Amino acid sequence: MYLTILHAAQPVDGGVARVVVDLVRGQRAAGHRVLLACPPGGLLAAEAAAAGAELLDWPAGRAPGPATAGEVRRLRRIVRTAEPDVLHLHSAKAGLAGRLAVRGSVPTVFQPHAWSFAAVEGAVAWATLRWERYAARWAHALVCVSEQERADGAAAGIAAAWRVVPNGVDLEHHVPAGAADRRAARAGLGLAGAGLDPEAPLAVCLGRLCRQKGQDVLLDAWPRVAEAVPGAGLALVGGGPDEAVLAERVRALPGPRRVLMAGGVGDPRPWLAAADLVVLPSRWEGMALAPLEAMAAARPVLLTDVPGARECLPPGGAVPPVPPGDVAALAERLVEELADPDACARRGGLARAHVADRHDVRRTVEQVEAVYRGVLPARPSGRPDSRVPQGF
Structure with a gap:
């Protein structure tokens, strides 16, 4: 019927x-x-x-x-x-x-x-x-x-x-991105022209720019990451009500910022392909969709321990979530992951298999x-x- x-x-x-x-x-x-x-x-x-x-x-x-x-x-x-x-x-x-x-x-x-x-x-x-x-x-x-x-x-x-x-997620729309896809995405997105090193580790935060998604916490954590992982870059992908405030916080970061505010995009797949790690430091969720899309693209995710986070992660080999709002824990976990892109790639393969099986x-x-x-x-x-x- x-x-x-x-x-x-x-x-x-x-x-x-x-x-x-x-x-x-x-x-x-x-x-x-x-x-x-x-x-x-x-x-x-x-x-x-x-x-x-x-x-x-x-x-x-x-x-x-x-x-x-x-x-x-x-x-x-x-x-x-x-x-x-x-x-x-x-x-x-x-x-x-x-x-x-x-x-x-x-x-x-x-x-x-x-x-x-x-x-x-x-x-x-x-x-x-x-x-x-x-x-x-x-x-x-x-x-x-x-x-x-x-x-x-x-x-x-x-x-x-x-x-x-x-x-x-639509597994025919969000397909695994390998090393060649990563290089092509970084070139196509013009990371070098935006002040990011296309050969360095890259974290991508995909989400609406608002208090819920916690980009302010991520920016508080980033100076520690930039100091510990030479050349590492961060892209904030999305638009929203906090865009101007977050842009001002980016400008106020000390030292080489290597932070790009990419704005809203109709298709996040090039940014997922470009990433080594996708980070979503949300304050609350039900079960966020962006981590599932990232894992479908064979990218590991770093999440805060909000509703839906642990349930969407593969049972073995996932990046452990951190407490929401915990700047120090977020920075520490970012450093651990971005310092080892090969481990990120292995986690990404496990993530794709999990999403294909469960989501x-x-x-x-x-x-x-x-x-x-x-x-x-x-x-x-x-x-x-x-x-x-x-x-x-």
Whole structure:
């Protein structure tokens, strides 16, 4: 039985966008009708449309505020018109608006992609947690991307119909990059012209430039690395709200900085191919997608010990994670890894095999569809009637 699936997403960039696009592509290949409600701009709309989604304009900001009531009303109208079999809400803002819009009257799947209350403090964190506890009743399934994300939600008092579906990557799109690919990528990216030695060890940090991803911690650690590993370079790949602040911190680094701010890119594969090591010093995650993409390219990853980190790493031969926010531990581990590029290459081979075995996106798409089937009302035949009641 083919389904009509409506995804609603905000944000429209970063790992969330890539997860949604991969789901759209896999669901369209399976014959389903797939619609996407999202704000214009960013990478999501264009890439999802190219993957076969029908786009529905849903202007919505990233944070709640005075405009939220109007965003809820617009999303309610979209759902009524689309008449989906399943509504799949991605990240905190779509989860807020979507659950308020339909309040369980349509089979609803909520996927937080990391808990919103982990991103804030004080009264805002308290209010956010209270909301998640209350709104869980309006999700027929709550999909976490790691067991730790699920455990954190349960420990926080959220009572939900939990499902764990680890993130996956397209193994035909992200292919192993060997030594020749590394040399070609470094030449193509113009590392020498950007002040980096194309023959020296290179760490790449791929992610949105924001507090969550911890690039400020990485920059605090970098002077110790630069001193201990002669010629080592660092590339920060991504855009985001902290770009100007981080650029100023780069300019303030002592000595030969050898740090490049590469900006946002549509295709991270050349940077993954160029790297000896991919580092993601996040403060919180569910299960980040960038490490999986890096490992699919046969690159080892250095992660902080946040939800999803240990679960996504190969059980043997991985770089041990470091505590989030620990500058000294991050610097020490970076020095150990960048000082031995041959060991990095060996770890990368193990990482690729692990991702191929455990994180193929085709498995992710199949598991998500199984979640959908589990929330659909049982009917003897015909298409499930999941329309929003006219009186709602």
